[in-house]
Amino acid sequence: MRVDVVSIFPEYLAPLDLSLIGRARAAGTLRLAVHDLRSWTHDVHRTVDDTPYGGGPGMVMRPEPWGEALDALAPAELAPDGVTLPRLLVPSPAGEPFTQAMAHELAAESHLLFACGRYEGIDQRVLDHAATRMRVTEVSLGDYVLFGGEVAVLVILEAVTRLLPGVLGNAGSLDEESHAHGLLEAPMYTKPATWRGHEVPEVLRSGDHGRIARWRRDEALTRTAARRPDLLAALDPASLDKRDRAA
Numbered sequence: 001m002r003v004d005v006v007s008i009f010p011e012y013l014a015p016l017d018l019s020l021i022g023r024a025r026a027a028g029t030l031r032l033a034v035h036d037l038r039s040w041t042h043d044v045h046r047t048v049d050d051t052p053y054g055g056g057p058g059m060v061m062r063p064e065p066w067g068e069a070l071d072a073l074a075p076a077e078l079a080p081d082g083v084t085l086p087r088l089l090v091p092s093p094a095g096e097p098f099t100q101a102m103a104h105e106l107a108a109e110s111h112l113l114f115a116c117g118r119y120e121g122i123d124q125r126v127l128d129h130a131a132t133r134m135r136v137t138e139v140s141l142g143d144y145v146l147f148g149g150e151v152a153v154l155v156i157l158e159a160v161t162r163l164l165p166g167v168l169g170n171a172g173s174l175d176e177e178s179h180a181h182g183l184l185e186a187p188m189y190t191k192p193a194t195w196r197g198h199e200v201p202e203v204l205r206s207g208d209h210g211r212i213a214r215w216r217r218d219e220a221l222t223r224t225a226a227r228r229p230d231l232l233a234a235l236d237p238a239s240l241d242k243r244d245r246a247a
């Protein structure tokens with residue numbers, strides 16, 4: 001997968017050299033480039049923002065540098081049919097919620113382009129113009145406001161990269177984890193069996209795979225009901241068996 005990130009703070013994306021994302025980059029699974037938006041400015045001050053039309057606090061990112069950046073990274077002439085153009089993602093608290101389902105959808109793309117806004121956001125015309133030639137998605141991490149899109153890109157790329165083939169050593173863990181089946185994951189334990197007076201649940205030491213699976217399923221349901229009733233309400237009733245309903 002190819003990924004381009006445009007930001008006025010490229011250093012913010014430095015953690016993308018580390019850990020499993022760094023390894024995916026070294027292996028070529030992830031071809032990632034971070035670009036400084038200011039390299040597409042032409043004035044001595046390398047200006048990227050200005051006051052909002054209509055008034056109000058803060059500054060808005062000017063369209064010109066963004067237009068040039070997107071022209072350079074997603075050249076329209078390469079793909080008049082739009083097929084090989086990247087998917088443009090713009091992190092914003094006004095975007096659609098980022099979910100595990102969206103992570104799966106993005107992991108199937110061949111090229112992602114992230115535009116990191118700062119201040120009060122990017123002039124809307126940049127997104128409207130980009131939408132004439134590529135798929136544009138404004139995406140939100142949650143109902144809170146960050147300084148800018150950079151941290152959101154770190155989060156989204158981590159969620160997406162771990163879904164790319166060959167990145168996780170044990171692909172089975174993708175199947176068990178929270179959100180894989182619309183439920184939160186059951187608690188996990190490792191050795192020692194007793195620690196500071198707290199025991200690992202007996203069932204997990206029983207070796208009885210049927211009982212263990214049932215216990216994990218019950219714990220997942222109980223946790224989800226307590227912490228995320230919205231997830232439970234959204235479950236397809238057909239995915240619940242008789243014992244789930246009893247739980």
Ligand code: ADE
Pocket residue numbers: 091092093139140141142143144145146147148149152
């Ligand atoms: N930029 C600012 N706040 C954000 C949020 N909640 N999600 C994604 N990008 C953002």
